[in-house]
Each structure stands twice: as C-alpha cells, then as structure tokens.
Amino acid sequence: MIIRCNAAFVPYCVVLVAFAAFCGCARDAGPELLNVSYDPTREFYKEYNQAFVEHWSKESGKPLNIRMSHGGSGKQARSVIDGLEADVVTLALAFDVDAIRRKAGLMPDDWQSRLPHNSAPYTSTIVFLIRKGNPKQIKDWNDLVKADVSVITPNPKTSGGARWNYLAAWGYVLKTELGDLARLHDPDAADAVADAHSKAKEFIHEIYQHVEVLDTGARGSTMTFVQRGIGDVLLAWENEAFLSIHELGPDKFEIVVPSISILAEPSVALIDKVADKHGTREIAEEYLKHLYSTEGQTLAAKHYYRPRNPQGVPEKYMKRFTDVKLFTIDDVFGGWEKAQAEHFDDGGVFDQIYKP
Amino acid sequence: MMSLKQHSVLPGFGLTMGFTLFYLGLIVLIPLAGLLLKSATISWSQFFAAVTEPQVVASYKITFGASLVAASINAVFGLAVAWMLVRYSFPFKNVVDAMVDLPFAMPTAVSGIALTAIYAPTGWIGRWLDPMGIKVAYTPLGIMVALTFIGLPFVVRTLQPAMEDMDKEIEEAAASLGATRRQTFIRVIFPTIMPALLTGFALAFARALGEYGSVVFISGNLPMKTQIVPLMIMTKLEQYNYAEAAAIGVVALGASFVVLLFINLIQWWSRRYAA
Numbered sequence: 001m002i003i004r005c006n007a008a009f010v011p012y013c014v015v016l017v018a019f020a021a022f023c024g025c026a027r028d029a030g031p032e033l034l035n036v037s038y039d040p041t042r043e044f045y046k047e048y049n050q051a052f053v054e055h056w057s058k059e060s061g062k063p064l065n066i067r068m069s070h071g072g073s074g075k076q077a078r079s080v081i082d083g084l085e086a087d088v089v090t091l092a093l094a095f096d097v098d099a100i101r102r103k104a105g106l107m108p109d110d111w112q113s114r115l116p117h118n119s120a121p122y123t124s125t126i127v128f129l130i131r132k133g134n135p136k137q138i139k140d141w142n143d144l145v146k147a148d149v150s151v152i153t154p155n156p157k158t159s160g161g162a163r164w165n166y167l168a169a170w171g172y173v174l175k176t177e178l179g180d181l182a183r184l185h186d187p188d189a190a191d192a193v194a195d196a197h198s199k200a201k202e203f204i205h206e207i208y209q210h211v212e213v214l215d216t217g218a219r220g221s222t223m224t225f226v227q228r229g230i231g232d233v234l235l236a237w238e239n240e241a242f243l244s245i246h247e248l249g250p251d252k253f254e255i256v257v258p259s260i261s262i263l264a265e266p267s268v269a270l271i272d273k274v275a276d277k278h279g280t281r282e283i284a285e286e287y288l289k290h291l292y293s294t295e296g297q298t299l300a301a302k303h304y305y306r307p308r309n310p311q312g313v314p315e316k317y318m319k320r321f322t323d324v325k326l327f328t329i330d331d332v333f334g335g336w337e338k339a340q341a342e343h344f345d346d347g348g349v350f351d352q353i354y355k356p
Numbered sequence: 357m358m359s360l361k362q363h364s365v366l367p368g369f370g371l372t373m374g375f376t377l378f379y380l381g382l383i384v385l386i387p388l389a390g391l392l393l394k395s396a397t398i399s400w401s402q403f404f405a406a407v408t409e410p411q412v413v414a415s416y417k418i419t420f421g422a423s424l425v426a427a428s429i430n431a432v433f434g435l436a437v438a439w440m441l442v443r444y445s446f447p448f449k450n451v452v453d454a455m456v457d458l459p460f461a462m463p464t465a466v467s468g469i470a471l472t473a474i475y476a477p478t479g480w481i482g483r484w485l486d487p488m489g490i491k492v493a494y495t496p497l498g499i500m501v502a503l504t505f506i507g508l509p510f511v512v513r514t515l516q517p518a519m520e521d522m523d524k525e526i527e528e529a530a531a532s533l534g535a536t537r538r539q540t541f542i543r544v545i546f547p548t549i550m551p552a553l554l555t556g557f558a559l560a561f562a563r564a565l566g567e568y569g570s571v572v573f574i575s576g577n578l579p580m581k582t583q584i585v586p587l588m589i590m591t592k593l594e595q596y597n598y599a600e601a602a603a604i605g606v607v608a609l610g611a612s613f614v615v616l617l618f619i620n621l622i623q624w625w626s627r628r629y630a631a
Contacts, residue, residue, distance in 0.1 A: 074594045081596075099596050155577050157591040213494050213576040216590070220573065223469075228493075229478040345595055346409065354579035356410060 030063035031280055033287060036086035038073040038160070038266070039219055040240055044303035045090070051299060052290055056283065064283065072217050073160040080104070080271065087275045087284045092160040094118070094267040095336035107272045118330075120265035121291035122305035125326055126168040128256040129225065129234040129241045136232045140258045141172040144207050144233060151210045152231035154221045156344050161218035163344060165235040168262035169207055170343075171332050173200035175260050181327055205353050226253070237264065239304035242320065263326040266305075391609070394602035406600040407607045411579050412588050419585040420611065422496060423564035426503035427511075431557045434511030435549075441512070442519040456512045459505050464569030471502055472574045494576030499584065502570045507560030514559065518552035551623050558619040565612050 037045055049066040056064045069076065069084070073092035080086045081104045091097050094112060097119075101107050112119045130138050136149050144151050154162035175181055177196035183189040213230060215221040218240060225234035226244055233256075236244070241255050268288050275281040290296050297307035301317035310318055333339040343349045395403065406412070441453055459467065475482045475492040485492060492498045522545065530540045568586040575582040585608050592601035 078593060078596070103596060155591075158577075158587070158594050212578070214578055216572050216577060216587070228472065228476040230476060230494075340595075346592075346597075346600075351411065351579070354411065356580055 030065055031278070031283060032065045032067060033087045033280055033283055034067045034069065034085060035088050035090055035287070036069045036076050036080055036084060037090040038076060038092045039070055039217070040237060040243070041090060041266075041303075042068075042070050043243075044300060044305065047303070048291070048296060048299050051295055052287055055290060055295070056286065059286075066287075072158075074099075074158070080106070085274045085278070086271050087278060087280050088268065088270055088288055090266065090268040092264075092266050093163070093336060094120075094265065095340055096160065097267045097269045098336065100269075100271065106274060107269060111269050112267065114270070115268065115288060116292060117308045118265055119267045119269055120308070121268060121288075121296065122266065122300035122307055124238045124264045124266065124305055125261045125324065126164050126235060126258075126264065127238045127241050127261065128258060129222075129236050129244060130254050130256055131232065132252050132254055134254060134256070138233050138256060141169055141203075141260075142176075144169075145203070145210060149210055149233065150212060150231045151207060151233055151235065152213060152215075152221050152225045153211060153235040154218055155214035155216060156350055158216040159218055159221075161237055161240075162214075162221075162235075163339075164237070164262055164264045166204065166343065166350070167329060167333060167339060168235075168258075169204055170200045171262055171327050172258065172260050173203045174332065175325075175327075181332060184332060201349060204349070208353050238306070238321075242304040257322040257324050260325045260327065262332075263328045265328070388609070391602050391605050394598055395606045398599040398603065402600070403603045406592075406603045411583065412585075412604060414580045415583045415585045415588045416607075416611070418496060418499065418582060419565060419608075422499040422503055422584075423561050425500050426507050426564050427557050427561035429500075429504050430507045430511045430560045431553060434508055434556060434560075435515060435553060437508075438512045438515035438519060442516055456509050458509075459507075460509045464506065464567065465573070467505060468502060468570030468573035471505060471570065472498075475501060475574065493574050494578075494582065496575075496582055498574040498576070499571055499582060502574050503564040503567060506567055506570060507564055510559035510563060511553070511556035514552050514556035515549060518549045522548055547626075550626050554619055554623045554626070558616055561619075562612055562616060565608065 035045060035049075045068055049068070053064050053066060056062070069079070069086070071079075073096045076089070077091060077096040077099050080089060080100050089097055089100065097111070101109065101111060115121070128138060130136070136146070137143065138146075138149065143149065153165045156162040156166050171181070174184065174193075174196045177199050178184065178189070178192060184193055186193075213221075213224050215224055218237060221234060222236060222240055222244055225231050226248060234241075238255075241253075245253050245255065268291065270281070270284050270288060272281070275284045291300070292309065294309075294312035297309055298313050298317065301307045301310075301313045301320075304320070306321055307313050307318075329336060329339060333342075341348070398406070437456065441449065441456075472479075472493050474480050475485075475498060477483065477486040477491070477493070479493070482493060490497075492501060526544055526548075527540055530544045531537075535543065566586065568584070568590070571584050572587060575584060575587075577583055577587060585604065589601045589604050589608075592598075592604065
C-alpha cells in the first residue's frame with residue numbers, strides 16, 4: 001500500500017513523530033519514584049534524593065531515578081487525589097495526607113502509624129522573624145497584640161503554615177490560662193478549660209486585627225515581610241525563618257523563639273495503590289525509612305528541620321535549635337480533622353473573626 | 357447540516373464544522389459540563405447557602421466592582437493609546453506598540469509581584485503615595501491596578517484594526533460639510549469604533565473576572581475586604597470542598613455570561629442604530 005503524502009498531512013506527521021520521540025525519551029534506565037512534596041522542602045529533598053540513590057544502588061546494585069514535585073501542600077494533595085501518580089508524598093500536614101486517604105482511598109486508614117513518630121521523620125515549629133535589633137521588643141506571643149505591632153501571617157484558609165501559626169497562638173493562651181496543658185484532659189477542670197478557650201478566641205481575634213496582609217502561602221508572606229518591608233513580625237516555620245536569615249544576611253533579621261509553640265509534624269506516606277501499580281513499593285518504603293537514618297536526619301537538620309533522632313547528628317547543626325516547650329496538635333486540639341472543622345472550615349472560628 | 361452545506365459556495369464546510377464542534381466540545385464544553393455536574397452533587401439549599409455566604413457575597417462585589425472599574429479605565433485610556441498608535445507616527449513606535457502586548461505575555465504571577473513591589477509602601481511609587489494617605493497595595497485599589505494592567509491589551513488590540521479601517525474620506529467629508537472637530541469625533545468617528553470599543557471592554561472585563569495569579573499578590577486577601585471570587589474558590593478547594601467550589605464557579609460563570617450577553621446586546625443595538 002502506498003501512503004499518499006499530501007501536504008495537509010505534514011503537521012499530523014510532525015505531531016506523531018514528536019509524540020513518538022517523547023515516549024522514547026520517557027523510557028529510562030531503572031525504576032522511577034515520584035515524591036510529591038510541598039514548597040520549603042525543595043533544597044532538602046534535592047540533597048536527600050542524591051544520598052538515597054547512592055544508598056539504594058549500593059544496597060541493590062540497581063539504578064534509580066527520583067522525580068520531585070513541589071507546590072502548596074493542599075494543592076499537591078489535590079493533584080494526587082485527582083490522579084498524579086505519586087509513589088510517596090511528603091506534605092506539610094497530616095491533614096493533607098489524610099485527605100488523599102479520605103477522598104481517593106489510595107492507602108489504608110492506619111497510614112500514620114506505619115512509620116515511627118506519627119510518620120513525621122523531621123519536625124519544625126513556629127517562631128517569630130523580626131527586624132534586626134527588635135525595635136518593637138517582641139519576645140513572646142502576647143507582644144503581638146501590642147498597639148503598634150503589625151503582624152504578617154498567611155491566610156489559614158489557603159495556607160497550611162498559617163494554620164500552624166494560628167494553633168500555636170491558641171495553645172499559648174491555653175498554657176498561660178491553665179498553667180499546665182495536661183489540665184485540658186482533666187474532667188474537673190472543664191470550666192477552666194472552657195474559659196481558657198474563650199480567652200484564646202479573643203486573643204486570636206486580636207492578633208488578626210494586627211494583620212493587614214493575608215498572603216495565600218507561607219512563601220508569599222515571607223516575601224511581604226522580607227522584600228516589601230511590611231510588618232514588624234513574621235510568624236514563620238522555623239526552617240523558613242532560618243532560610244530567610246541564611247539567604248538575606250543575619251544583619252537584617254533575627255529569630256525570636258516564643259516561650260511555647262506547636263510541634264509542626266510534616267507527614268510522609270507511601271501511596272500504596274500507586275506504588276503497587278508501579279511495582280515500586282519496596283523502594284518507596286526504603287525511601288521513607290531512610291529518612292529516619294542518621295544520614296536522613298543529618299540532612300534534615302542541615303536544612304533546618306528538627307531531627308527526630310538527634311543521636312549521630314553533628315553538633316554544629318543541632319546547636320541551631322533553641323530548646324522550646326512544644327505541644328502537639330493531637331494533644332491540645334484532638335487532631336487535625338477536629339481542628340480543621342472547628343477553626344478553619346467555613347463558618348469556623350477563623351471566619352467569625354471577620355464576621356461583619 | 358446537509359441543507360446548510362448545500363447553501364455554501366465554499367468547499368470544506370462539513371470538515372471545518374465537524375472540527376469546530378469537536379474542538380469546542382473538547383476544550384470548552386466538557387470542562388464546563390464537568391463544573392455543572394460537580395456543583396450538582398450538592399442539594400439546592402447547600403448550593404444556595406454556599407454561594408450566599410457573607411464572605412462570598414463580599415468577594416462578588418470586589419471582583420465585579422474592580423473588574424468594571426478596570427475595564428472602564430482601559431476603555432478610556434486604551435482608546436487614547438490605540439488612537440495614538442494608529443494616527444501618528446513617531447520614533448520607536450514599534451517598540452511602544454509591542455509594549456502594549458507585555459501584559460499578555462508576562463506570567464500573571466510575575467506581574468502581580470512586580471506591581472506589588474512598586475505599589476507597596478516601600479516601593480518606587482508607593483513611597484510617594486503613602487505620605488499622602490493613598491494606599492494602593494493590599495487594598496481594593498491595588499486589585500483595580502492589577503486588573504487594569506492585564507486588561508489593557510484587550511482594548512488596544514481590538515480598537516486598532518477598527519481605527520485603521522476607518523476611511524479618511526468620511527472625516528474629510530464631515531469637515532468639509534462644516535462639522536467641528538468635536539462633532540466629527542462624536543458623530544462620525546466614535547459611532548464607527550463603538551462596536552470594537554465595546555468588544556474590547558467586554559474582553560477586558562471578562563479577563564479581569566477570572567484573574568487570580570496577579571491579584572492575590574497585591575490584594576492582601578483580607579476577608580470581607582479584598583478577597584476576590586477566584587480566591588474564594590481556592591479556599592473551598594483547600595478544604596477539599598469541590599462541590600461548593602464548583603457552585604461558586606457556576607455563579608461567577610453565570611454572572612459573566614449575563615454581562616457579556618448584555619454587552620453583546622448593546623453592540624447589536626448600536627450596530628443597528630448606526631446602520
């Protein structure tokens with residue numbers, strides 16, 4: 001049969017050839033792993049992936065290719081729900097990882113207990129980034145509501161980081177009102193607890209009166225504070241705050257660690273159904289497990305995340321982290337799902353702040 | 357379709373029509389149908405509650421108000437720009453002409469960040485406005501600035517061809533019949549370019565309604581004050597509430613449809629009036 005070559009077919013031929021070439025390129029040596037992560041982990045995973053590929057080829061003698069995807073934590077979770085084939089996810093909060101289970105059923109209910117420490121191999125916390133010399137004398141949460149202080153934090157409706165900020169401030173009030181957070185679970189103190197919660201609500205309300213810009217994400221807020229020069233204090237992830245100082249010079253900003261803060265646990269998880277489909281379960285499991293090794297922990301600390309197992313992590317990294325009293329979201333708020341529904345869903349406490 | 361084909365003198369009607377329907381279906385109709393289907397997964401009362409929340413209602417006002425203002429500003433100043441580009445020749449005219457397209461070409465996030473940097477109280481322009489008590493960045497005014505920026509090329513690029521097509525003779529005739537310059541503009545030139553101006557206005561307006569990337573950087577996103585409709589959709593998505601996000605999307609779509617229909621009606625009416 002002769003294929004009649006008509007000029008009109010040329011574009012189609014070009015498309016077909018390009019498509020074939022594209023498919024050809026995608027076939028690469030060795031298995032491939034896709035890690036879907038959030039924004040501030042970019043530098044950390046770049047280095048960790050290199051280390052893991054070396055580790056893996058030493059153990060198994062096989063090559064490995066790791067691809068990354070970064071973006072806002074919630075957006076990344078939605079991509080996975082909508083079909084982005086991630087073998088593992090490493091997101092900012094357990095709530096987003098759990099959404100993948102709830103909405104798409106890609107992993108079992110007990111995903112969070114499959115790895116040590118709530119599936120969070122590294123942690124962070126919420127600190128204050130302030131201008132050099134601390135002109136407004138901001139030392140703790142209650143200084144945020146002083147008359148002339150302007151606070152920068154993202155919108156908790158769109159930013160995972162902002163939710164940690166909000167909950168950290170709430171926990172501070174509970175702690176100052178109750179003296180000891182253990183009393184939250186004491187049935188005899190129910191009245192005092194209810195009272196503390198309403199005080200916390202007032203305090204949060206007051207903080208947001210000092211906020212004039214609510215960026216959609218943590219990086220946006222950092223830019224507003226650092227580049228635009230707006231605000232006296234930025235509520236930030238500890239790792240982001242360190243990064244800002246590291247990138248922009250310690251002569252401009254300082255970190256203030258408040259008296260108490262929240263333990264931010266960025267969760268990692270294997271996406272079972274995808275990994276089984278790709279036949280990458282074994283690699284993916286090892287990839288996550290290796291995060292807990294001395295090598296993984298050291299790299300996390302190097303990139304300003306607090307390691308879970310500090311043994312073996314060089315002192316030069318460990319001494320960056322100020323000792324601070326940290327509480328967990330499970331302990332104080334009864335887990336993400338509850339906190340989300342009560343505080344951040346439509347009509348929740350946050351919306352009431354802006355009720356006309 | 358067969359009967360239509362017989363009336364056409366040009367060959368290839370069936371093929372192009374088939375392609376057009378297929379293409380529009382794939383690119384436009386299927387996603388829109390998906391939007392409607394998604395919003396239909398909740399009951400009417402839920403739908404109604406979602407789209408009439410105070411914060412959402414406030415965002416309609418901001419988005420439609422700012423888009424309307426931005427498109428109006430562009431209609432006036434875009435007309436002036438197009439006029440200058442068509443009527444006069446001057447050095448580097450091509451450069452100026454190409455500059456009009458920049459808002460088209462720039463990634464919206466880049467323009468948003470650039471505008472914020474300039475209009476923030478520490479920025480080049482913001483630092484002069486701030487002492488006068490004019491705040492642009494992080495206010496509704498900032499939203500209007502961003503929407504004006506992205507809408508400009510739509511007005512200029514639709515007006516240019518219409519102005520170039522205008523016959524000089526008509527103006528000369530008007531002048532020789534004793535019309536003043538003002539009369540010539542209002543009675544002769546303006547009616548001719550009116551349909552193009554309206555189209556440009558409608559395009560700029562429609563573009564502004566959906567703009568997200570540049571606005572979120574400059575708006576400050578304060579609930580009830582500077583949250584735009586696309587941001588409300590994003591906040592619903594962050595809560596994994598796809599159905600309510602789609603519901604707001606449907607309302608925004610319906611509203612833009614009505615506005616565009618209205619503008620098309622005016623256009624149709626003005627054409628008839630002109631003829």
